[in-house]
Amino acid sequence: AMDDREVLLTRQEVTVAEHGDWAEVELYEAYQNQTWERQEVVYYFSLPESAVITGLWLGDSAERSERFAYRVSPRGAAQAVYRHEVRRRVDPALLEQIGPRQYRLRIFPVEPQRRDWDQDTNRMVVEDGPSLHMWLTYRVLIKIEEGGDVWPLPQLAEKRNVYWDDTSDRLVNGEPMAADEETWLPPAVPATSFVEPGIHRVDFPGGESVIARPASDEDLPAWPEDLHLAVVLDRSRSMAGRQAEVRAALAQLRRIADSDTVVDVYLTASEYHGEEPTLVELSWLDLGSITYAGGQNAAGLLAQFEALHAGQEYAAIFVFTDGSGYELGDGGFDVSVPGAPVWMVHLGDDLPLGYDDATLEAIQASGGGVAGDVREALTRLAVALEGEAYDVVDGYVWDVLPTEAADARDALDGDFAPFAARWLILAEMQRHRGEINELETLDYLHDVAVEYGVVTPYSSMIVLVNERQEKLLDELEARGDRFEREYERVGETEGQNALTVTGVPEPEEWLLLALAAVALALLYLYPRLSARGTLFTKVSHH
Structure with missing residues (x-):
């Protein structure tokens, strides 16, 4: 309505x-x-x-x-x-x-x-x-x-x-x-x-443990040298209002680039932009010449990067965008999990409503994530480069490691298991990035979710x-497509027959339609049966 x-x-x-x-x-x-x-x-x-x-x-x-x-x-x-x-x-x-x-x-x-x-x-x-x-x-x-x-x-x-x-x-x-x-x-x-953050350890039956402990300054490593980074710049029309934040983010990367880090910038383009997507090294980028037009979602941005990067390997892929795009649909793009972590940097901490499943998979299975600014993304990348399944999130260091390597001094915390289960699933997504769409892998990830609710x-x-x-x-x-979720537009749900898609109402629906017709007829006739006319009385049961 x-x-x-x-x-x-x-x-x-x-x-x-x-x-x-x-x-x-x-x-x-x-x-x-x-x-x-x-x-x-x-x-x-x-x-x-x-x-x-x-x-x-x-x-x-x-x-x-x-x-x-x-x-x-x-x-x-x-x-x-x-x-x-x-x-x-x-x-x-x-x-x-x-x-x-x-x-x-x-x-x-x-x-x-x-x-x-x-x-x-x-x-x-x-x-x-x-x-x-x-x-x-x-x-x-x-x-x-x-x-x-x-x-x-x-x-x-x-x-x-x-x-x-x-x-x-x-x-x-x-x-x-x-x-x-x-x-x-x-x-x-x-x-x-007053709350004192503590150390939590959960051991899982498969011989793995998740440890979460309060983060300190020592957990934030120095920026690694000799990295090659990719920046995918969303040039949708909605990004025109974020130009100052784009400049600030690229300026921060320029400072990093001065320390033997090379940054390539992929300038995306929607079909309404009037030009093709292009690749330029950050040191040669003219910020004043960047134009914004049309609209693109996250899947489209990653698809253009994939088509343009020609096999070039990167330590990380940063996508600079805003909070729009989800409403545009999945666009039918074929998005795979890249070999480098994908970091969606939503400038101004402007999160979208969500992502289509292929894009979400590319983000999480690659070892990437979502950040509200480039500083957060760079910090988490530096931590992740220290080791697989290692991250700093919400003030805690999260580590997934073999139980035999866990510190026995860290007391077990069974009540913390739901937090740890979520982290174990993320770690498994990254380990199985090559077969993330295989049913055996998905069933294992789902079994962990079911076990810990x-x-x-x-x-x-x-x-x-x-x-x-x-x-x-x-x-x-029991079907083979049990993990295949369709993109749905923002708004009220469109009903669909899960067994056979058809526009013919089921028998009980015909009955409901008939009852509705009778009700409408009664509403039409009753006032005319009364010489006094129709008066309405509201009865509330609050």
Whole structure:
């Protein structure tokens, strides 16, 4: 709809359970449909890169014992079931990871208002439809800030259909929330006491361990010498407003280039640019001659680099871009995992809603990531060059190593396992970059996600409400395409038959259409049966 105010968020509660230097955060929301049609709630949001989502539930009431629990499922199978059930107008919820920090949550359906004819008063009575309840949990590390330590909350990038106003009850740990009608959630919740970051070690059955420890200045190595770097510069029209940041980023690379580091700049070009993509060494680049036109997404930028680099090997590939592009679709580009880490540098920390799966795979399986400025990307690259599966993220050093090589003095921390599982999966993606699309590899990554109950780029959480849905998911999870997720446009979900794509309604859909026709006929006839005319009475069940 045009004003996007179809579903009222009637209640929102954030509860933080602190566990030393990490916390489990629960987000609870209740929704009330304000329209005559079933509605879908859609959120695109981000979390710190080290955070991990651990649960999703739906309920017809606020009673926890009666809610429907999540199932961790291959991303393609989960998406197919969700779209199938939206087509059939039956409850599901789906939570997916679509970027290193980015997620998409979809909930359907929030049932509509109801109209009944009161024979006694000869009036049409409007009643609220049943409310829908959602719970989401995630674990997050403490964020150390000068003004006090905080627990980061999900940050909204885009929403559909849902809204909140001064009638919404919004609480954080039982206290009124400091957020207005434009803000989904505040940036963070203050810690209740001083937090001392600690060392965490988790041993996995396969003989590997993940260790996370607080980062110090000694963990940031000096910049290596004699590197060859690639910069892919997005010259979309939207980047014209980022020219000052482009200049600053390239100036920083120029200073590095003075110390025996060579930087090649790939100037991309959309089909509307009027020229072909070109390659120029940074020292020869004329910043004043750079023009911006058209639009490109991340997949298109990487595809142009791949076509132009002619086998040249690099220590890293930096893509300078902004937060646009995801809305353009995947573009049908064939993006493979490069031999060098890909760092998406979103200038001004302007994250996109997400990435198509091939691009996300190229970023993570290559050993790269996402950064808000070139300084962050350079720092993490320097750390990563120290060793595979080694990184500094969110104030902690993360290391994946054989258990026999782990320091026995680091105490085991089983409660930290969901954090560690996410890091193990990233390390395995990098190790298996050559066979990342093989089912055996993907099944192994998914098995880790299922074992520890977490969302990953390959494993989504879906909430189902009946046995038929479970059987459908079982069938789709056995297919060879269970990890193949389609790009979906931003907005409401387009329903699709998961078994056979057809425009012919199923039998139960014909019944719903017939009932809808009868209801419309009654609405037309009832007022005419009353000499007094139609009066509407709203009955609220808040």
